[in-house]
Amino acid sequence: MKNKSKMLGLLISICLMLSVLAGCGPASEANNGQAGSDKGKSYKLAFFGPLSGDAMQYGVAIKNAVELEIRKVNDAGGINGVPVELKVFDDKNDPKESVNIANKIVSDPEILVAIGSFTSSCSLAAAPVFQKNQVPLFSPTASHPDFPFAGDYMFTLAMTQKLESKKFAEFVIEQFGPKKVATIYQNTDYGVTANDIFVNRIKELGGTVTGSEQFISGQTKDYSPLISNIKAQQPDIFYVIGSYSEAAQIIQQAKALDLKAQYIGNGQLIREDFLKLAGANGEGLVVMSSIPVFLSSALEHQKLSANTEAFVNDFKKAYQVEADGFSAMGYDSASLIVDAIQKAGADKKGIRDALAQTKNYAGVSGNLSFMDTREVERSLINYRVKDGTFIPYVRE
């Protein structure tokens, strides 16, 4: 018994020593980017996002889409014959990690552009590092209004909440008239900003806001106290701002408590899992979104542009899973960067300028153009849930 624990102890300490030595060694990036391209001439890009932890599903979807575009470009001989190499990092959706990775990326001068991160708080945390080192940071999904202003090397493909929520409010008033609106929103940077802008715009357009309830995601599964509050205010419209799993549970509990109102949601809900989770309770839900939907159930009712069609099929073939709005944004980010490198070559400042001039680019995630403040302008695409699927919204 005695020597067994000695041996185990030895094993542990060796493993620890190794890990400490390896850790302190000169910055040993875990290079698990694209296999194949030699160390020689190649355009190096980096991707960082949540590849583990609770936001893993979103990060992986974007990474796959980016790799899909880069594989396509490399198969077609790379950019003017030079292959593209992608280094991938996992920031666990933790701002501290994103900054660690940002420092790692800027330490390698060859990396031209960094794609990431998924959430605004991670992208905001990493922004100063990239801005100081003049390396363009292109986040496919960061929708925080401050992000484009964190530096002139910052780009995002998502319409910031300032524009998106304003358009949502205008849509609601236009479709349902100046009614009584109640909101329930996730206490994250996305949720708080989206709610504030939406609520102010509703008031500006003459609607009345009966109340806004807030919840901390991951803190509890029971929203009944908040729903009972809202029910007492008898709203006509109930806008749920949260992830698809939270929204599904909120809607399910609201229906259980007989909250009678027109339920509306935003782009985060457009997923197969939402329909499964919400089930029958989802019927009649109206969803406003600035990013497209590629769910197979919704595809029959929709006519897609040629390149979107190709993307959806390629993604399904490569990863046996449905493409979603996030992966579409990832794909567009990669193709925009590739075009910019084509124009400006391996010069970061040139790439930045090329990206800034993009005007009504017919991307896979819809037609978009960069305003001079590097914010993105998009048109809304809206849906209604009917018989368990998203169908294009049509005024009833």
Added chain:
Amino acid sequence: MNRILACLARNQLLISLTVLALALLFPLVFPSQYSIRMATLCGMYIVLALSLNLITGYTGQVSLGHAAFFGIGAYTAAILATRFGLNFLFTFIAAAIVAGLAAFLLGLPTLKLKGHYLAMVTLGFCEIVRLVEMNWMGLTRGPLGILNIPPPSLWGFTIDAPIEYYYFIVALVVLTIKLVQNIVDSRVGKGLIAISEDEIAAEAMGINILRYKVMVFVISAALAGFAGAFYAQYMSYIDPTSFGTDQSISIFIMIIFGGLASIPGTIIGVIVLTLLPEVLRGLMDFRLIIYGLILIAMMLVKPEGLLGNINFTRIKKAADGKKAGELK
């Protein structure tokens, strides 16, 4: 084994000087921004872990709310720096004072609680502080966090290059070690250790238990506030997610892993546990499973931590005593 310890103990001063020299040379040997950044974070966590060790290691009071004071310090410094642009002397000291005050207000009524009850109160307090940071939009901008926190600056000289931050935190670490050592090696320190050994006997020796516990709680919180101020001005962006109970628990694991009531143990524990996730970064998904397994294995092999209850000063005195004994 104790022969090695005795020899280590005898030339304690020599070893700590060499370690300090190594620390000073580190940025020249590993110049990349990434390694300097990791070393700076290690330094910050050492200050945090040493301050927690004062409460849990030396005074035996389990506190799972240390990240609350870390957060309070960070937010105090961030708010003062962004709104009033004060130099770092002011923001750091203000952060320490506010964190210390919070510890006093929490400690006075609750420090009569024992063991798991105190652990729960501190855990609850940490969650309350995080929720206040999340909801008090006017002060902390809630989940939006505070942006562009200016780097520490004093009379025109600003610290912003990674290497400057590194030497700044090394100085803070040395200060903290000296402070903890001085407290522990004094009459006050002996009183704290007596409390951790046997409260009833300690009180019978005339030690005012509550006053000592509140005092050590306030000092340790002030140090955590100090580290928080450094974190805020180093990262230039903070939000409530990094000051939750999971952070408290990870600091707690570091001191248990390194060894309670042992300054070298805490330092090693912090370095290993801060670098481990980085080293395992390559394994992407299995990283945290392995982290958990290492924790379990470590507690099986050495439950008292790497350098648990090895008190070098005592070994040194015993060695001198024996030598003196032989002479007499």
Added chain:
Amino acid sequence: MKPLLGIERVTQRFGGLVAVSNVSFQIFENEIIGVIGPNGAGKTTLFNIITGIYKPTEGKVMYDEGNIAGFRPHEITQSGLARTFQNIRLFQNMTVLENVLVGMHTRTKANLFDAVFRTGRLKKEQLEATQKAEYYLRLVDLYEHRHSAAKNLPYGSQRKLEIARAMASEPRLLLLDEPAAGMNEQETAELMEFIGKLKALGYTILLIEHDMKLVMNICERIIVFDHGCLIAQGEPEVIKKEPKVIEAYLGKEA
């Protein structure tokens, strides 16, 4: 002669149980008083009342013209009462010397400020304290073991260390709770001789003890407890013959 300590009609109830009922007695300077009585007679409870661990349900503990009943234990030690415990309560992982240094807590003044800045006062005081502590350790001849951990000492030495630690707070009244418990013949004799030395040094001692030989030889006055009441008080010879005492110990003749 003014009594050093006066117990006036002290009663202690735990729920329904009366552990100490209406006890009064006095202790004078430089006396050695023994407290005897069968187990559960309330001796240690009385001790805990005097040293502030329990606040008496009724009654007063007069010390220096003030009623110290209900004071916190550390206040009572500060005012000059020191105690040992029935089941040894040493600081196990601290060294022998450190245990005694903690005992001197009330007699040393270095505060947090001194500690942090290692002021001259701290160093000077630490030196003096160490010398005084070594003096006490020589008294109980534990000087050689001063750097070993308290938990490694044999049982008898741990008892002596606890007494040395109590003496280190320079008390006017020393309360010993069964100091001879678990000691063999030879150790008890040494203890008896040591307590004699303490009397010569001017200490006033109140001790609880079951070892009749020790009590009868060393104590000038004996107080007998039974079922929480004080049933007898006086010189050893008188107590030996006192019928109530014999009855309490040996039970009624058949």
Added chain:
Amino acid sequence: MFIQQLVNGLTIGSTYALVAIGFTLIFGVLELINFAHGSFYMVGAYFTLMLMLAMGGNFVLAFIISLALTGALGAMMDHFALRRIRERRATKDAALISTIGIATVIDHSVLEFFGSETKSFPAVLNLGKITVGNTIISYMQILIFAVAVILMGLLTFILYKTRIGKAMRAVSQNMDAAKLMGINVNFVISFTFLVASVLAAIAGTMVGMYYQAIEVTMGFAIGMKSFAAAVLGGISVLPGAMLGGLIIGVVEALGASISSGYRDAIAFAVLIIVLVFKPSGLLGKKHNNKV
């Protein structure tokens, strides 16, 4: 509206009580905060769901196998990770860290095999609901409350009426003395972990059925609240877990109706205030220190 919030509070409270009973059992017998308890709650729910999907919706069988699996996992945890720490007389913190390690391993293994998206839990018992005035109470809410009471009763029966229960109480009083009395302490403790893990699996499955959704983070979310409930009620006192759970649930619901953001802050503030005035919890026995 107040009654509705009360009903909401009692439901949330009974889910906390269900989990808190497990905390109190482990703490009562071992004086150990079992940080992995939340993970067993989550893993129990996942086992039930996955088995049910694999066996074509046969809920009862899936449920029973899940209880067995989670119970075995609990006993294994004690046998491999905690037993040696006990034998080496190490500090309680070492065991605490070990449970944190186990929680990390379990959570991330589930994340690895089942992915991080929320899984929908089919509504096995669709019992419908009744409306009293404008308050809506679903039968499922009553069922959860009833199960919590039944489990507590069952556990009290085991502890006070069976031989193994007597052994568990003996171990909780004094482990070494229990050994001398010929009690196989390691078996008893592993059995305690088995019972606690089964309780956690029951709680996880009930909550999964009621909310019709489970996710990996559900364990951590409820872990802290139910530990607070166990402490509020007076840790190591069984009815205390029930009482503490209900109080925290109701306070949280009422707090949420005042300001949804500070919902949990209010619950923890109440806990701290109670502990300040009653240091060993509401039903906890005030143990005076034997000198």
